[in-house]
Amino acid sequence: MNRFAELLDRLAYEPRRNAKLALMTDYFRRTPDPERGFALAALTGGLSFQHAKPGLVRALIAERTDPVLFALSYDFVGDLSETVALMWPGPERHAPGSSAETRLRNDTPSLATVVETLATAGKTALPRILAGWLDALDEAGRWALLKLITGALRVGVSARLAKTAVAALGTVAPDDVEEVWHGVSPPYEPLFAWVEGHGPRPESAGAVPFRPPMLAHPIEDADFDKLDPAAFLAEWKWDGIRVQAVAGRAGGHDRRRLYSRTGEDIGAAFPDLLDALDFDAAIDGELLVLVEGRVQSFNVLQQRLNRKTVTAKLLAEHPAHVRVYDLLVEAGEDLRGLPFEARRARLEAFVARLDNPRLDLSPLVPFPSWDALAEARADPAAAGAGADAEAVEGVMLKRRDAPYVPGRPKGLWYKWKRDPRVVDAVLMYAQRGHGKRSSFYSDFTFGVWRGAEGAEELVPVGKAYFGFTDEELVELDRFIRRNTVNRFGPVREVVHGPAQGLVLEVAFEGLARSTRHKSGLAMRFPRISRIRWDKPPIEADRLETLEVMLG
Incomplete structure (x- = not known):
């Protein structure tokens, strides 16, 4: 456990991607099996x-520290695992080599022991077991243990980067690791054996593996002078979530999967869509909610996401739909090496044969020049998007001769999003x-004015935690500490009124009705675009x- 804790600690303080990869x-x-496999998990x-x-962690620390002191410490530190790790009464120090010191060292659990015990121990036995581990571990070990339990490592490592680190153990490509990932499970011993060259390639999840997606670069103004529109x-770029729908037969069984862009199997939340995957293929598309033939807002789609169970009412009122972009595999034939134009022709024929109400083709946007495409991007309704125009985020540009390449290759695909909307709001x-x-x-809630002149009130419309520089974050933090007027647990209320407060220019992608916000509105992807030190709150x-x- 201490070795894993050291890894997490070094990753948390290492800003460089390649250095994290090397660590x-x-x-x-x-690290031997199964320890390294549980670390990867x-x-x-x-x-x-x-x-x-x-x-459980909060209950244990409440038994060992003053609750007021813990509340103050948690407010100051801002992280549950770090606060408890620092405040937990440490093990009694013993002379090196003494029997007591040896016994304490032997009580330190391995990562494999921790994972296996947490997975099998009963609810009544777990507090005693966890307390014993916390007594035996040092601060770093306690922090790592608690991070495992809270499920939020937050050490700046994505799942993709961790898989790339595994691939670096041998000559296997990271994309190959992605393709077998859903056929292995913790502690991943067959995966490590294959990558290191002393085991066979693990079998993927039957006939329905995840294929790493191809991504686009944001297009810059200077790019248009270099690119030929005829190429x-x-x-349209739709406002949903990118998915990969895969179906086929393996071992005499009909298998169907719905993967997110990162390879997470999200099919359990969309049983209505899985039932509709009656084909032998892998398609790339956008997950949407379609009601009476019209694409609904992302806010409606969110009601279907991340659910363990889905009610019949939700299925009926928010039917899932995939608007298809690309065809990756058909009847066992891998099409990813074909030019996009050829794959598109295969896709159009494929969708036409299916005649499936849960799937439709994302239409192409004809354009003779970049100026014409700019006009279409500015007014999707007039350029063929029709009633679905509000669900258009922008346009995608794909080279006619581009193969389907995992990752974000330069020069093949570009995304040209619509200009964000901007408002001035009060922190x-x-x-x-x-x-x-x-x-x-660094996590801010902001609002806009409502009510008659002289009786205005601020109502929250969104939250944002990015868009500013490190230097601006220091200035914002200083302002908040100097202008706090109230506290609600870890949340500080900042002075805000017609004459006092701080105005933030907020950029966002869209708006939707919301019953969870006092304003009745919710922003899509808000971020701080500018700090308006010059502007009075009123x-x-x-x-x-x-x-x-909103219209």
Whole structure:
């Protein structure tokens, strides 16, 4: 456990991607099975424990520290695992080599022991077991243990980067690791054996493996002068989530999967869509909610996401749909090496044969020049998107001759999103961030004015935690600390009124009705685009401005 704790600690303080990669690869190379496999599962979010939850951690620390002192410390530190690890009464120190010191060292659990015990121990036995581990571990070990339980490592490592570190143990490509990932499970011993060259390639999940997706680069103004419009096809970029729908037969069984862009199997939340995957192929598309033939807002789709169970009412009122972009595999034939134009022709014929109400083709956007495409992007309704125009985020540009290449290759695909909407809002509340930002107030809630002149009130319309520079974060943090007027647990209320407060220019992608916000509106992807030190709070925007934007 201490070796895993050291890895997490070094990853948390290492900002460089390649250095993080080297740290993980070295750990996987030097650590035996099954320890390294459970570490990989932790780094990729593959661990979940039924009874070990943050509430158990809070109950244990409440038995050993003053609750007021803990509340103050938690407010200052901003992270549950770090606070408890620092405040937990440490083990009694003994002379090196003494029997007591040897006994304490032997009580330190391995990562494999921790994972296996957390997965099998009963609810009543777990508090005693966890307390014993916390007594035996040092601060770093306690922190790593608690991070496992709370499920939020926050060490700046994505699942993709961890898999890339595994691939670096041998000559296997990271994309090949992605393709077998759903056929292996913790502690991943067949995976490590294959990568290191002393085992066969693990079998993927039957006939329905995940294929790493191809991604696009944002297009820049200077790019248009270098690119020939005749070399590209364009299609709408829809406001849903990118998915891969895969179906086929293996071992005499009909298998169907719905994967997110990162390879997570999300099919359990969309049984209605899985039932419709009656084909032998892998398709790339956008997951949407379609009601009476019209694409609904992302806010409606969110009601279907991340659900363990789906009610019959939800299935009926929010039917899932895939708008198809690409055809990767058909009847066992891998099409990814074909030019996009050829794959598109195969896709059009494929969708036409299916005649499936849950799937339709994302239409191409004809354009003779970049200026014509700019006009279509600015007014999708007039360019063929029709009633679905509000669900268009922009356009995608794909080279006619581009193969389907995993990752984000330069020069093949571009995304040209619609310009964001912007409002001036007043900062209302702030909370500490996580990881490297745990010492700063970096998560902000902001609002706009509502009510008659002289009786205005601020109503929250969104939250944002990015868009500003490190230097601006320091200035924001200083303002919040100097202008706090109230506290609600870890949340600080910042002075806000017509004459006092801070105005933030907020950029966002869209608006939707919401019953969870006092304003009745919710922003899509808000971020801080500018700090308006120059603007009095009373001059911030009003709710009516957002209502007009919503239409």
